[in-house]
Amino acid sequence: MVILRHQFTMKIKTTRNIFVYCIIVCLLVSVVVYISADLKPTFSLKQKSIYKKRKLDKQLNFQEHSKLSEIHSRRFEIKYDKKCSFKIDSTPKSNVQVSNVYEELNFDNSYLNTVWDSGFRVKIDYNKWSNKNKLQVFVVLHSHNDPGWLYTYENYFNSFSGRILDSMVLELPHKAKRKFIWAEMSLFALWWKDLDEYQQYTIKSLIRRNQLEFVTGGWVMNDEATTHWISTVQQMTHGHQWLKMHLNYTPISHWAIDPFGYSATQAMLLKRMGLKNMLIQRVHHVVKKNFAKELHLEFLWKQFWDETGETEIFTHLMPFGSYDIAHSCGPNPSVCRKFDFSHIPKVKWPWKWLLKWVRSVPEAITDDNVQELSEELLEQLRKKSMLYKTNVLLVPLGDDFTYITQTGFKGQFQNYERLFRYMNSNPEMNVHIKFGTLTDYFNTVHLDKKDSYFPTLTGDFFTYSDRTNRYWSGYFTSRPFYKRMERELLSYLRAAEIILTLTRLSENMSLKNLKQETELTNLLSDARNILALFQHHDAITGTSREHVVDDYGEKLFEAIQATYNIILQCTTLLLLPSWADISASSSRHFDIDDVRYSFDALTQQYTIDMVISNKKEIVIFNSLPYSRREIVRYMINTPYVQVLRNGEAIHCQILPVYEQELIISTSMYIVSFIANIPALGLQTYTINAVAKNELTWKTAYSLINILNAQSNEEEHSVFKTTAVPLNSSDKFKIGNDRIIVYFSKRGILNGISIDDYRMPIHLEFARYSSKSSGPYTFLPRQSAEPIEINAPAVKIVKGPLLSLITVQLPYVEHTVIVYNTTGGDSVGLEMQNIIDIRKTENFELIMRINTDIKNKGQFFTDLNGYQLIRRKWYDKLPTQGNYYPMSTMVHLEDKTTRLTVVTDTPLGCTSPKEGQIEIMLDRRVMQDDYLGMGEGILDNHLTRQTFRVVLERKLPICKVTGDNYPGGFPSVSAHAASQTLLFPLIRILKNDNDNLEITNSYSPVKVEFGIDFTLASLRPNVIIDGNYGTGIVLHRQYLDDCFTDEALLKRFPQSSGAVRLHELLPYSKGHVMLRKSSLSFLSAHEVIDFEDNIELCPMELQAYILFK
Known part of the structure; x- marks a missing residue:
């Protein structure tokens, strides 16, 4: 508070x-x-x-x-039964605030050679250890397995991962002290299904004896920059539920050695899932050096608003440049390479001597060399331990796809066992070294020191850099086509889970009646598999080879089709009259009006043929827990229609479709109307074709102006089209009763007016050119060059429900829409860009929004759609180092005004000048950046992106956070715009000439949620203690009320801090049990009365399991 x-x-x-x-x-x-x-x-x-x-x-x-x-x-006026650990009126009480570290560091890179060639210069304090206080070393074998990168997911499994696991299961049982950790459950699950009963028993025995540990337990090791937090929860839950179902296993420690930067949101999610420890690796090399110097490589990571430490999670940061063996035993890679016994070269003298002279080469441990090599290894271990606060040391032993043969495991185990015996048997060395799991290490650290001994930390670790000016900020935008496709799958999967759960819980839809139960459950599981897989840090990031990306695209396409089938069958069941035969639901009666003909094509809408049938029934589904009033649009082949809701005509607007740049189609039109859809509800509308003379005033036709070109109006067109001479007007505007948007004569935004306040806002497109940028990295050689715009034809369409302008610019078809509703689509203007850079070379396209806001070099970006973090443009960093991930939004503000840009596609962004937002839209790079991929990005597709731009005035003398608070919160309008953009209304078409009778509407909701509550998931078939239930995930977003007026509070009411699930979901009194649980449903906690209030503090995230 x-x-x-x-x-x-x-x-x-x-x-x-x-x-x-x-x-x-x-x-x-x-x-x-x-x-x-x-x-x-x-x-x-x-x-x-x-x-x-x-x-x-x-x-x-x-x-x-x-x-x-x-x-x-x-x-x-809210009263909580518990004290909320929520404080935002002052700077967080943490020992380390990452933004402060950035302020203090020079980033001069003067020490680079000592770090990346020879390691840190570390002086050993030999007094740190004694016989009673030995250095405790845990050598942890691991193998990093990407489920897609240079090869596809299946190819990696067949050629690498499956063989590694085969070798592991043969080698570990030989000795009880040999241990191994595994992270990627997507690959392990693929391997598990082909094991025989004895092999499965062997794995369970290894787990029971603590020889095999599953770290993190997610389906993949997910990216943390471009992912949405709900997708991350999905992929983690998918992995955890698999572990629970097949192995009754609960992960304890998190292992993230390869994501390219780290988000505070990920730490929050892991904590809520019940994990106790984290390990991370890829942090800016200058920051990492500073942390090593200050002994901050282990810390308690917590959230900005957390006053009492309830979000703290213990975090270990690896100190050196890589997670490979050469950078794991100590600061000198040339020494550490000697201790990788998985690949001992089979060469003889003199070549062996020559190879050793050129590069450090491992050799088998013998009685002749064990002393020398033990001492050499111990020196590295001691140097590394000087960078940490305890006498417990972690030494990871592995790399990408290591241990593909049993020989690799044998080489490591046998040679290290010889080293262990020698070192542990010599008291003067003051060391105890052994194989361990990741949790073995963390448990020993916690025994050695209490948590209070370690510093607390707030902030995040973006943007990652591994050497001078090489910042990994290109992947924030790389392959935006597939980033957008992932968000579409997230929306449809979430909707499918919700509507399937509602169907299962409905009174007249018991499981024995739902014949499609197995089929729908399998479809849902398949879709989850793919969404989870695509969270991989080389998938959603766009950093895999082209044929692998195509494979991901095919999988995403199939997953979306699977969710369609679930939504359509459940729609049929929920809209069937109570007296209807439920067997009718087995036929397909509907289609989703969002068709994609191939995985690499843009989505389109069906054209409704009103000639075949004069009447078309349509259904709209709202997956959000509050009602919505938003514009929906359908393609039709006649302009003479009316739209009915519950038998009564409602207002609609007819818009043109252009066959060519200025030629209006006479066979296709768009009908738009305001859909009023209940919470978690379905609503039926009817489009009727009528004779022209039967039209009423409720059907309106758009007025069209053409600027900078002559009109090609046909005589029989229903639209009034006017060609506006170039000299007659330099500017024009569109708007509604609250917002007016102004444009230049070239059709480019140059101002917004809200409530009689006008701000100049200038939009421009520009490009970066570089022969150094690659799939991961953004390395501009010079400032961005503005894209020249001459005098393009500008199409202006105005009407009572919406108005828009469209202009064809170089590389972009740019449209701005203003809706006239009371929903989340009308709180600002909407921008749609269709981007085509397929004919360019080394071309990185950006969009800039220039304002008069005095933001003093500061701006706010979101972390995975969960929270906002304050950023700052640093002149001491290059442009690429000032780029940050924008998963859902970015905003600028000063004392009086805020401008928010909400996106439906995760991208990279920055603010290079005062009052300016810069967003990278797409990038085409011809070369590799020498980070392993081996190719550039040449598979660009026609890409559609949608933004909502929200301009708001701040209430006088209103203040939510302290002056130096490093985070931020979205306004009510920005949150509404984002939620409705990410989870749009789902348009469903009833098949032509289908005689199935359906009801007008469905909604189980008795009392709606406030807009601050998010129903993240209604997950069927969650297993706990051998019982199946429905998993529920709720989040309460804190909203910045300094931009909230009376009208907004009425349009988007907020909660009192509590909700009642029995008012949201269909249920029978006395037949349900509700239990609080961990976020991924691995552990169930106290029982809650289903009819009681569920109270959530601001920014709290909580899961529940409903048993029926």
């Missing part, structure tokens, strides 16, 4: 001053007592202080302020 602190400046010169000061102190103490008694919450106090003490803004009258004060006070 937040208290807005007022500063009092006093000089105590007389007794009267002292008396006044004492009175004020007493009053403040009274307020504290008042709060602690919970008579009124601090939120309410904050709001009253805002509205009572500020001077009224000139643009707002006193009555408006009074109403706002009333509304805000009502909203924030």
Whole structure:
């Protein structure tokens, strides 16, 4: 909770001053007592202080302020049964704040040669160890397996991963002290299904004897920059549920050695899943060197708002440049290479001597060399241990796809066992070294030191750099076509899970009646497999070879089709009248109006043929837990229609379809209308074809203006089209009753007006050119060059429900839309870009939005759609080092104004100048960046991206966070725009001439959620303690109310901090049990009354399991 602190400046010169000061102190103490008694919450106090003490803004009258004060006070009168660990009115209480580290470091790279060639220069303190305080070393064998990169997922399994696991299961049982860890469950599950009963028993025995540990347990080792937090939860849960079902296993420690940067959101999710420890590797080399110097390589990572430490998770940062064996035993790679016994060269003298002279080469441990090599290894171990605060040392032993043969395992185990025997038997070495698992290491650290011994840390680790000016910020945008496709699959998969769960819970849809149960469950599992797989750090990132990307694309395409089938069959079941024969649901009666004819093509809409049938029934599904009023559009082949809801005609608008740049089609049109869809609901509408003379005023036709070109209007066109001479008007505008958008004569945005306040906002497109950028890295050689725009034809379409402009620019078909609704689509303007850079070379396309906002070099980006973090443009870093991931939004603000850009596609962004947002849209690079992929990006596709631009004025003297608070929060409008963009209404078409009778609507919801609550998942078939239930994931987003007026509060009401699931889901009283659980449903906690309030603190994330 937040208290807005007022500063009092006093000089105590007389007794009267002292008396006044004492009175004020007493009053403040009274307020504290008042709060602690919970008579009124601090939120309410904050709001009253805002509205009572500020001077009224000139643009707002006193009555408006009074109403706002009333509304805000009502909203924030919340009482929690528990204390929330949520404090944002001051700087987080952490020992290390990453943004402060960036402020302090010079990034001069002066030490690079000592780090990357020879390692850190570390001085050993031999007094650190003794016979009673030995250095405890855990050597942890691992093999990093990418489920797709240079080869496809299946090829990697067949040629590498399957063979590695075969070798492992043959080698580990020989000795109980030999251990191994495995991370990628997608590959392990593929291997497991072909094991015989004895082999499966062997694996279970290895787990029971603590010889085999599953680290993280996710389906993949996911990327942390471009992923959405719900997708991450999906992939983690998919892996954890597999482990629970097949091995009854619960992971404890997280292993993330290869993602290219790390998000605080990932740490939060892991903590909520019950994991205790984390290991990370790819952190900016300068930051890592600083952490090593300050002994901060192990820390307690927590969230900005966490006051009490409930989100803390113990984190180990590997100190050197790579996770391979050469960079694991100590700071000198040339020494550490000698201790990779998995590949001992089979060469003889003199070639062996020559090879050793050129490069360090491992040789088998014998009685003749064991002393020398033990001492050499121990020196490296001691140097590495000097970088940590404890006497416990982790030494990972592995690399990409290591141990493909049993010989590799034997070489490591046998030679290290000889080293262990020698070192452990010589007391003067003061070391105890053995094989271990990752959790063995962490457990020993926790025994050695309490958590309070380690520093706390807040912040994230973007953007990653492994050497001078080589920043891994290109992958934030690489292959945006597939990044967008992943978001589409997420939306459809989430909707499929929700509608299937609602069908299963519905009174007249018991499992014995649902004949398609197995089929639908299998389809859902298949779709989850693919969504989870694509979270891999070389999949959604766009950093795999072209044929592998094609394979991912095919899989995404098939997964989306699977979700379609689930949604359509459940739609049929939920809309069947109670008296209908349920067997009718086995036939296909509907289609999703979002068709993709191949995996690499843009989605299209069906053209509804009103000639075949004068009547077309359509259904719209809303997967969000609150009702929505938004524009939907359908393609039709006649302009003479009316739209009916429950038998009554509603307003609709007919828009043109252009066959060529300026030729309006006479066989295709767009009908748009405002869909009013209940929470978690289905609503039926009807489009009727009518004679022209039967049309009513509720069917409106768009007015069309053509700028910079002559109109090609046909005589029989239903649209009034006007060609506007170039000299007649330099500017034009479109808008609704709240927002007006201004454009230049070239059709480019140059201003936005909201509530009588106008801000110049200039849009431009530009390009970076470089022969050094690659799939991972962005390495511009010079500033971006603006793309020249001459005088393109501008199409302006206006109507009562929506207005738009479209202009064809070089490389981009650019459209701006303003909707006239009360939904999340109308809080700002919408931009749609169809991008085509297929004919370019070394071309990185950007979009810039220039404003008058005085942001002082600071801007905010989101972390995985879960939270916002403050960024800053640093002149000491190159452009590529100032780029950050933008998973869902970015915003600028000053004392009076905020501009937010919401995206449906994860991309990279920055703010290079005051008042400017720069977003990279697509990139085509002809060369590799020498990071392993071996090729550039030459498979660009026609790509569609949608943005929503929200301009907001700040309420006077309103303050949510402290001055130096390193995070931020979206406004109500920005959150509404993002949620409705990411999870759009699903358009469903009933088949022509289908006689199935359906009801008008369906919704189980009795009381809607507030917009601050997210229903992240309704997951059927969660298994716990041998029982199957429905997994529920809820999140409460804290929203910045300094941009919230009375009208917005009415349009997007927020919760009181509590919800009741029995008011959201269909259920029978007395037949359900609700239990709180870990986020991935591995452990169930206390039982909760299903009819009780579920209270969530701001930014809290909680899972539940519903048993019926």
